[in-house]
Amino acid sequence: MAGGAPPAPGALLCALLWAAAAAPAPGGGPGGSPAPGAFGRLYRGAVNISAERLYAFAYRSQPGQVDAVRVYVNSSSENLQYPVLFVVRQQKGVLSWQVPLIFRGLYQRTYNYQEVSRTLCPSEPAPETGPSEQIIFVDVASMAPFNIAYELLVTRLESFQLETNKPFNFTASPSQPQYFLYKFPQDVDSVIIKVVSDAVYPCSVVSVQDIVCPVYDLDHNVEFNGVYQSMTKQAAITVQRKDFPGEQFFVVFVIKPEDYACGGSVPSSIHGNVNRTWNLQRTKNLQVTIVPSIKRSVYIQAMFFSFLSFLSFYLGSVVVAFVHYISSDVELTGSFGSVLVAGSGIMTSSHPITSSTPEGSSYGAIGTSSSSGGRQLSSPERGPPAGSDTDSSVEEESDFDTMPEIESDKNVIRTKVFLYLSDLSRKDRRIVSKKYKIYFWNIITIAVFYALPVIQLVITYQTVVNVTGNQDICYYNFLCAHPLGVLSAFNNILSNVGHTLLGFLFLLIVLRRDILHRRAMEMKDDYGIPKHFGLFYAMGIALMMEGVLSACYHVCPNYSNFQFDTSFMYMIAGLCMLKLYQTRHPDINASAYSAYASFAVVICLAVLGVVFGKNGMWFWVIFSMIHVLASLALSTQIYYMGRFKIDLGIFRRAAMVLYTDCIQQCSRPMYMLSNVSSPLSPLSAIFGLVYRPRDFASYILGIFICNLLLYLAFYIIMKLRSSEKLLPIPLFCIVATAVVWAAALYFFFQTLSSWEETPAESREKNRPCILLGFFDDHDVWHFLSAAALFFSFLVLLTLDDDLDTVRRDKIPVF
Structure with a gap:
């Protein structure tokens, strides 16, 4: 083999180059003609600046037959200055690479490979042309002034086309990528490409590309x-x-040459080449299976199932209303329907409570037999009828509360050891109702201004996914992600329809009870729990918006929009706690503006926790302090019935209370509600400091849910201890709530993806559909959680219907 010595300088070099170009190529014919090559035969040789090799591989291609050719090359040289260059020419394209093949990684690391194997872009002749002769030229060259040895092997692939429902096993590495062809069968419109491997690493990429050359591999x-x-x-x-x-x-x-993109570690060496041992370990065994996806009929069945399942709740409500209508002339207060749909506060002229009501008393006023002995604050002569909540002539609350004697009266009444509902329902009903309705109008405003940017953002996310093809942006359960139109996971969106439908149904139930209650208020009774429906309306809107925003989140679930799915869950939990407290403390109502501002602070903390909470110990310390102090302030306000002032004198008063109640004499707490969750706050703060949960948003939501469940359990226990009854409907709702929540939480903890990890690690949790071949575990959680929230709302709505015939001065406060 000629050309082993370095070329001479100057004119001699030019002469040698012209001579080399004119001379027959080694292994080829005269005039540089290529040497005929045989498939499956290993060729060895050497090249330098004055000698190159050219091979020609010919074959016949038949119509309807896809012929794929794979080229394997190897060179023992690691000289990056003079690599061996391989150029493959086909009828419709050129493919070239060098050996050593260089990959760039993180921190400018370089990964060099001496073995390279590439599949050539296949060509399929048209049926009308008949068989055709194909030829492939492989040119091997180098600019090195010395010989560099190489190996060349060209083979025809026997298994290049993938078949439906047939697993195919193969091996790939960074320098030896693989790709295969798949053709849709006639009766298949959609398929799922499933790829599995026993080894976590090395990290790999699966791509689906159209039939164009070159193939990006x-x-x-x-x-x-x-x-x-x-x-x-x-x-x-x-x-x-x-x-x-x-x-x-x-x-x-x-x-991939390194595992950083999949959450793995990178080589310890930062500069220079990574050792050869690392490269030899970058081989991965893979199995690919292509299975048909669901048909259009399954989409239709799933949509019918989703809507009919929740429309059955509407049918049940209609049946209950009909039963109530039939039995209303026999039993008003204990009937099944009056509790759920109509309420049991309907008074007729012959009702015994109407005849026993003190003359001139109004809703929210203390009658002559009130245990508190307080004055009557509202009367029919001072304003419009008691049933009119929206009259412009209604006095504002400040008309009463700014009077010094009223403030003094509040302080005296609210320090009684045993309080009754008449002590805390002294404000005019119309004024209090207007304050609670602010919750409803404010949450509608928040929903509109929150939802519109969210919808715009998730549409942008989905567009980016569709245009770029990068499916690492969104954390779906890809084994059960059914696309529809531009949406990649329509099933995750459809499963949220229950929140919207049941939220609207709850609004209808509340509206029905509100209308009937207003009619009953014309009798100006002083019985039962004061019914203010503003918080219930707000809860219904919150449930509907939870469905809308959860659907928006599942358009493209990821690290950047997680708060869309949880924001209104915080509001639902907060509103339920407010309603539970307001039931026995109708006059001590938190301002809607303060309540929603508190929810905004919680959402901000959730965002900060996700961003800084993973490794920031300082964040957990600050959050725990805020959590404990806020819980202490809230418990103090509850304990002192809203009469504790938070100002510069708070520390002096707190020290005085500790001295008198804990040191001077050990007295038991007057009101237990404020002490129910006292141990929970420090315990949850300690848990956060020790374990530092990765899912901070769920941690915050868990605190809300635990407090709510604790308050509800306390309320029910105290209700039973006070010899109050649970009517059939609230009892049914309590049991249904417990059962459905238990089932829902089971599916919630079946984690199918996690935006806290890398997309590749998240896909390790993916699982197939479990319901109708369309819905996965998380979709079932959506269905069950919607029903569970609906039953939970009904519990709060109907829990005290047994007190509608009890005077307020006989209803204890707890």
């Missing part, structure tokens, strides 16, 4: 075309026939 260009996912142990991509005009596509598998 290297780490630095695999993201240039098609749809792609990173992968550790499993990946799944849903592909639809309509997206590929030729009804066929390539499935490309690329192994």
Whole structure:
């Protein structure tokens, strides 16, 4: 083999180059003609600046037959200054690479590979042309002034086309990517490409690309075309026939030179080349299976199931209303329907309570037999009828509360050891109702201004996913993500319809009770729990918005929009606690503006916790302090019935209370409600400091839920201890709430994805559908949680209907 010595300088060099160009190529014919090559034969040789090798591989291609050719090359040289260059020429394209093949990684690391294997872009002759002769030229060259040895092997692939429902096993590495062809069968419109591997690492990328040349099958260009996912142990991509005009596509598998993108570690060396041992370990065994996806009929069945399941709640409400109508002339207060739909506060002229009501008393006023002996604050002569809540002539609350004697009266009444409802229902009903209605109007305003930017943002996210093909942006359960139109996971969106439908149904139930209650108020009774429906309306709107925003979140669930799914859950939990407290403390109502501002602070803390809470110990310390202090302030306000002032004198008063109640004499608390959750706050703060949960948003929500459940359990226990009854409907709702919540939480903890991890690690948790072949575990959580929230709201709505015939001066406060 000629040309082993370095070229001479100057004119001699030019002469040698011209001579080399004119001379026959080694291994080729005269005039540089290529040497005929045989498939499956290993060729060895050496090249330098004056000698190159050219091979020609010919074959016959038949119509309807896809012929794929794979080229394997190897060179023992690690000289990056003079690599061996391989150029493959086909009928419709050119493919070239060098050996050593260089990949760039994080921190400018370089990964060099001496073995390279590439699949050539296949060509399929048209049926009308008949068989055709194909020829492939492989040119091997180098600019080195010395010989560099190489190896060349060209083979025809026997298994290049993937078949439906047949697993196919193969091996790939960074320098030896693989791709295969798939053609849609006639009766299949959509397929799911499932890829699994026993090894977590090395990190890999699965890409679906249209039938075009060149095929992007290297780490630095695999993201240039098609749809792609990173992968550790499993990946799944849903592909639809309509997206590929030729009804066929390539499935490309690329192994990344490092595992950083999949959450793995990187080599300890930061500068220079990574050792050869690291490169030899970058081989991964993969199995790919392509299965048909669901048909259009399954979409229709799933939509019918979703809507009919929750419309059955409407039917049940109609049946209950009908039963109430039939039995209303026999039993008003204990009937099944009066509690749920109509309420049991309907008074007729012959009702015994009407005849026993003190003359001139109004709703919220203390009658002549009140245990508190307080004055009557409102009367029929001072304003419009008691049933009119929206009259412009209604006095504001400040007309009463700014009077010094009233303030003094409040302080005296609220320090009694045993309080009754008549002590805390002294304000005019119309004024208090107007304050509670502010919750309803404010939450509608918040919902509009919150939802519109959210919808715009998630549409942008979905557009980016569809345009770029980067399926690492959104954290779906890809094994059960059914696309519809531009939406990638329509099933996760459809399953939220229950929150919206049941929220609207709850609004209808509350409206019905509100209308009947206003009619009953014309009798000006002084019985039962004061019914203010503003918070209930706000809860219904919050439930509907939870469905809307949860659907928006599941358009593209990721790290950046997690708060869409939890914001209104905080509001629901907060509103339920406010309603539970307001039931026995109707005059001690938190301002709607303060309540929603508190919810905003909680949402801000949730965002900060996700951003800084993973490794920031300082954040957990600050949050725990805020949590404990806020809980202490709230408990103090509850304990002192809203009469504790938070100002500069708070420390002196707190020290005095500690001295008198804890040191001077050990007296038991007068009111237990404020002490129910006292141990919970420090315990949850300690838990957060010790374990520092990664899902901070769920941690905050868990605190809310635990407090709510604790308050509700305390309320029910105290109600039973006070010899009060649970009517059939609230008892049924309590049991249904417990059962449905238990089932819902089971599916909630079946984690199918996690935006706290990398997309590839999240896909390890993906699982197939479990309901109708369309819904996964998280969709079932959506269904059950909607029903559980609905029953929970009904518990709060109906829990005290047994007190509608009891005078307020006989109803204890707790």
